[in-house]
Amino acid sequence: MDGGTAGRTTGIASPVERIDLSPPVGDAVKCTTCYMCACRCGIRVHLQDGRIRYIEGNPDHPVNRGVICAKGSAGIMQHTSPARLTKPLLRAGPRGSGDFKEIEWEEALDIASGWLGAIRASDPKKLAFFTGRDQSQSFTGWWAKQFGTPNFAAHGGFCSVNMAAAGLYSIGGSFWEFGEPDWERTKYFLMFGVAEDHDSNPIKRGLAGLKARGAKFISVNPVQTGYSAIADEFLAIRPGTDGLFVLALVHEMLRADRIDLDFLVRYTNAAWLVIDAPGTAGHGLFARDAEGRPLAWDRTQDAAIDAATPGMAPRVVGECRLPDGRAARPVFHLLAERYLDGAYAPDAVAERCGIPAETIRRIAREIADVAFNQEIVLDQPWTDTSGRRHETMRGRPVAMHAMRGISAHSNGFHTCRAIHLLQMLLGAIDTPGSWRYKSPFPRPIPPGAAPVGKGAKPNTMLPGMALGFPRGPEDLLIEDDGTAARIDKAFTWDAPMALHGMMHTVIANAHAGDPYKIDTLFMYMANMAWNSAMNPADTVRMLTDKDPATGDYVIPHVIYSDAYASEMVAHADLVLPDTTYLERWDCVSLLDRPIGSPEGPADSIRQPILPPDRDVRPFQDVLIDLGARLKLPGFVTEAGAPAYRDYADYIVNHQRSPGVGPLAGFRGADGTASGVGAPNPDQLHRYVANGAFWAHHHPPEALYYKHANAAYLAEAKSLGLIGATAQIVLQLYSEPLQKFRLAAEGHGAVQPPETHRARIHHAFDPLPIWYPPFEQTSGSDSAYPLRAITQRPMAMYHSWHSQNAWLRQIHGANRLYMHRGTATALGIADDDWVWVISRAGRVKGQVRLMEGVNPDTVWTWNAIGKRAGAWALSADAPEATRGFLLNQVITEFLPEQGGVRHANADPITGQAAWYDLRVRVEKAEAPAETLPRPAQLAAPPGQRAAPTILRYDTSIPSAAE
Numbered sequence: 001m002d003g004g005t006a007g008r009t010t011g012i013a014s015p016v017e018r019i020d021l022s023p024p025v026g027d028a029v030k031c032t033t034c035y036m037c038a039c040r041c042g043i044r045v046h047l048q049d050g051r052i053r054y055i056e057g058n059p060d061h062p063v064n065r066g067v068i069c070a071k072g073s074a075g076i077m078q079h080t081s082p083a084r085l086t087k088p089l090l091r092a093g094p095r096g097s098g099d100f101k102e103i104e105w106e107e108a109l110d111i112a113s114g115w116l117g118a119i120r121a122s123d124p125k126k127l128a129f130f131t132g133r134d135q136s137q138s139f140t141g142w143w144a145k146q147f148g149t150p151n152f153a154a155h156g157g158f159c160s161v162n163m164a165a166a167g168l169y170s171i172g173g174s175f176w177e178f179g180e181p182d183w184e185r186t187k188y189f190l191m192f193g194v195a196e197d198h199d200s201n202p203i204k205r206g207l208a209g210l211k212a213r214g215a216k217f218i219s220v221n222p223v224q225t226g227y228s229a230i231a232d233e234f235l236a237i238r239p240g241t242d243g244l245f246v247l248a249l250v251h252e253m254l255r256a257d258r259i260d261l262d263f264l265v266r267y268t269n270a271a272w273l274v275i276d277a278p279g280t281a282g283h284g285l286f287a288r289d290a291e292g293r294p295l296a297w298d299r300t301q302d303a304a305i306d307a308a309t310p311g312m313a314p315r316v317v318g319e320c321r322l323p324d325g326r327a328a329r330p331v332f333h334l335l336a337e338r339y340l341d342g343a344y345a346p347d348a349v350a351e352r353c354g355i356p357a358e359t360i361r362r363i364a365r366e367i368a369d370v371a372f373n374q375e376i377v378l379d380q381p382w383t384d385t386s387g388r389r390h391e392t393m394r395g396r397p398v399a400m401h402a403m404r405g406i407s408a409h410s411n412g413f414h415t416c417r418a419i420h421l422l423q424m425l426l427g428a429i430d431t432p433g434s435w436r437y438k439s440p441f442p443r444p445i446p447p448g449a450a451p452v453g454k455g456a457k458p459n460t461m462l463p464g465m466a467l468g469f470p471r472g473p474e475d476l477l478i479e480d481d482g483t484a485a486r487i488d489k490a491f492t493w494d495a496p497m498a499l500h501g502m503m504h505t506v507i508a509n510a511h512a513g514d515p516y517k518i519d520t521l522f523m524y525m526a527n528m529a530w531n532s533a534m535n536p537a538d539t540v541r542m543l544t545d546k547d548p549a550t551g552d553y554v555i556p557h558v559i560y561s562d563a564y565a566s567e568m569v570a571h572a573d574l575v576l577p578d579t580t581y582l583e584r585w586d587c588v589s590l591l592d593r594p595i596g597s598p599e600g601p602a603d604s605i606r607q608p609i610l611p612p613d614r615d616v617r618p619f620q621d622v623l624i625d626l627g628a629r630l631k632l633p634g635f636v637t638e639a640g641a642p643a644y645r646d647y648a649d650y651i652v653n654h655q656r657s658p659g660v661g662p663l664a665g666f667r668g669a670d671g672t673a674s675g676v677g678a679p680n681p682d683q684l685h686r687y688v689a690n691g692a693f694w695a696h697h698h699p700p701e702a703l704y705y706k707h708a709n710a711a712y713l714a715e716a717k718s719l720g721l722i723g724a725t726a727q728i729v730l731q732l733y734s735e736p737l738q739k740f741r742l743a744a745e746g747h748g749a750v751q752p753p754e755t756h757r758a759r760i761h762h763a764f765d766p767l768p769i770w771y772p773p774f775e776q777t778s779g780s781d782s783a784y785p786l787r788a789i790t791q792r793p794m795a796m797y798h799s800w801h802s803q804n805a806w807l808r809q810i811h812g813a814n815r816l817y818m819h820r821g822t823a824t825a826l827g828i829a830d831d832d833w834v835w836v837i838s839r840a841g842r843v844k845g846q847v848r849l850m851e852g853v854n855p856d857t858v859w860t861w862n863a864i865g866k867r868a869g870a871w872a873l874s875a876d877a878p879e880a881t882r883g884f885l886l887n888q889v890i891t892e893f894l895p896e897q898g899g900v901r902h903a904n905a906d907p908i909t910g911q912a913a914w915y916d917l918r919v920r921v922e923k924a925e926a927p928a929e930t931l932p933r934p935a936q937l938a939a940p941p942g943q944r945a946a947p948t949i950l951r952y953d954t955s956i957p958s959a960a961e
């Protein structure tokens, strides 16, 4: 309101009310990047008298355009949380007791560098360095490389690696950071799986616009929460059957001849010839010329020629005879043959998916109608990589988005590939109205170098990054003696394409000494003693187990860094307290998980809004310090002095390759270069002045068809986003997968052990397949008739927000949600307490009935239940007494089969199969509280008592408290 006059009449004209929608709420405002979840929105933090008063979305920021969510605005309470750690801690009592003593940083860094230095000098792989929800993975991964351990990964292996791997090996991109629907033009939008805390604010903005335009939104999800609640149509699919549903849509498109053949021939490998020579080492590979170029059959010349020849008229069906006499057939022939099979007909899949066959047929008709009868044509000329000029940009306005709900199954990789297959058949990849790459994607397929880590040597850095992209069995990280090079067994026959590692197997493998024993488990922001473990009780046992022969812990040293007193803190020997995200320099780098948009690349920074008021240090600063103490290459100068003052100095001056550093904006001595340029000493100030981000906009002719758009690819190369300007051919058929399959058939120098051959042969199909999730076939239907999954609420991000005074008021205790009909048949009513029982154990929770859920599925919110005492929660906190964790009935391994216990994971990527769980539900006896309830954890030294009144000012105790 404007100074008391608003709302009064002037006496002359009509009443005028002038409302100031953004009244000053402080005396200063600073821009930075939110870290209350992984979306990385831009925020404006208002300060008053040197304290944070209010957080709002930054309207200029390319990720959220001013939108902020409940979590983002509650960052104040995260910053003032009583659960914040205050000083380095050294374990004083038994591991897990919470008995610590406070120590000075010098002593903490001495201890850490002593342990780490001894490992590096003897056997660097005895360090397992895993960082959870780390947003600086290009830095932490580089630190691990310079240290010389192959044992590095972040939490992607138990989150959404199926999505990333399937996309990167199929279309050179994926969902979320890799691409998004063309929100402004899409007319038909299909969303698969859970997405409420991934790509959160951009999806909210997108859905709002889509609904306003009247576009149709279909949500395919077992549970109708969040986005599904506003869908025009909600399909309550059975968990783990999305791939089958999508392949039935593919069947219908092929049957009705509603596919974009021009798109397929020009932009995918549909016409590439696949060798048909069963039993030989070349079977199923692409026919290639002497230079290794894939061949297609040109109808004009009636010969196999380079598939990239401009203007050729390739055959897409039929058998061809190659010059060497072998038979070959085009990729399209193989896929049409497969998916026209009656096994993929709607009638054949409907019951299994829980979706009526007529609904599947109707949706296929609707998709075909929008794609082929409602084409979008933009009056925008462009030129493709073959030099053809197109006067317009044509698009099929059907878009798709998928996320963790389909990814976290043991068949998730193929389900994600199936979605991309459908997109390609429709010609709905980076065309107007469909789905668009976000810069710096697309990238070549596969996008980067192979993983590195065999033969780690003392005092020697790795020759490349530990995580990478295998092209075939020769890229696996298997030592000459057949053992795994990595502690998590990523990139072995257990999970050959585990691009993000397998953090969920690290503690179990380290405890078992399989493939070897480690010395130090070094973790950051990974709550492995609770919600980040598939089986927290067993994980705690493994962390605290001692070797009876020596009396030492089986895992000798545990170093942990976090800003808060999570359940994991109590199970560390040395705790390195981190700052909150509002107290440090940080960067969201294009070398890491980027925040670009379809319009162009972008990156951003975090700046210290306030200095820490505790004896804590940014974890990245600590790694810089440790790197220098350990004299790691790149962390010290030739004279042995620290190469970087701190992480801010690294952000500005580190060059991963000449001219390419953590931040792409304001490079060059004068700050005018973008993408590639010399370090700019003023770079961080330029970011601050620009609202804490940098964004580049591609010209209009480069905004679609990026995989084959000459203008886009040339600019992307000049910005350092890609290394070459060649067309990125989308892969309907994946040759790397076939190479693994050939190894399982007995071809090549690197072959799977007998125990794995059948599994590899089945899983590594070069075309998408569907098979039932493993967990769902390993127990009897009658014993565990229900599927159980978790949903990620919009208002909480994993376990982080259980100490957030505002967000706890939204989710203080979770319920077990059941379909009303299913519950009634079991004699269960609203508010009853029940046991959720799996083959791994049982956990007790309170029921809430609903209609919007697949009748065979029960679900709950993720990570609301907590261990008493952790996160500064009192013993009687609802999170501890009534909240429960579904992880308590999940295990990280499947039942033994043929002498092998496979991980409860996707067989291709190793992605943890959280959502494969099968359970039964039984009414529970008193008391009305969750069980099992592990003992209350002791508060670490220095932790303040939580305020009893939830009010802004009471969250900050006086110095005397």
Ligand code: SF4
Residues within 6 Å of the ligand: 034, 035, 036, 037, 038, 039, 040, 041, 064, 067, 068, 069, 070, 071, 072, 073, 200, 201
């Ligand atoms: S969506 Fe995530 S990053 Fe964006 S404001 Fe909310 S919590 Fe912050």
